[in-house]
Amino acid sequence: MTTEPAAKTEAAGQGTTPGGDLFRAAFIAEPIAVRDALRGAVARFARRITTEDAGALELALAEVLNNVAEHAYAEMQPGPVALYLRRAGGDLHCVIEDRGRPMPGLALPERQLRTVATTIDDLAEGGWGWALIRDLTADLAYSRKDGRNRLTFRIPLTAR
Template sequence: MTVKPDQNGAGRAARGEDRFARRFPAEPYAVREALRAAVARFARRISPEDAGALELTLAEVLNNVVEHAYGGCAGGQVDLALSHAGSALCCRIEDRGRPMPHLAIPEGALPPTGVAVATLAEGGWGWSLVRGLTENLTYERDGDRNRLTFRIPLDAV
């Protein structure tokens, strides 16, 4: 399939799927810019609620890549690919950072209710959000590459 990129690194595939692809440094500012561009690419084609789900999911995952996969290592790259196909956005994120612990996506369980906020551990809850906003969430370590794929179902197409 042929994709013609536009000035923002996005393209329209020959069979009519909207696509976005970007490679960027694993740095907070670059994540913010890629996130902004990805959401802008699809914002006029999806509902505001779906755009919010896309933004939140990508922010959680991409910030985890920067903080955990590459934490303390300079020069890492992240590959982000999105396609709008029918009633979902299909997402793929790849990096060459550290693998996920136990080569598995963290459970990301939410804390029990009725617990004092001051006693709660920091972090780890983002995966609960990601799991709740996506479907077909998969992780694999292929050689020295991490690959995370998922779909974000769209309410209004």
């Protein structure tokens, strides 16, 4: 019996842009597949970017991909996700597409941080993700067309 990898990934050495590294992954929005795609993406660029930039990439992608799995496909059969990353110049350009539910109001959530609780029992479990994503990325944009969600952003890289 053979098992398929949770995330099917393809890493290309050079893209059409001089020095532009590429990473693509197609997977089902399930925790193991999300983890595998995230690992692959970070591993693809880890030696080409600073540790801080790799951390920003990992955190931003983890927040977005987990939101897709938990919210876009909530109460549905987990569906397909496509992840595309391209390094061009001083940026990593990211595109994430899925066929889950649309964002409420067809818009990105506002940049809101919850009030920090004064006791551990009152500490909010969630609500920090979109603020983190907005802090780590630039040119964050969402669109929905033909039943497909598309989120694009870039991560500005520091000089290495």
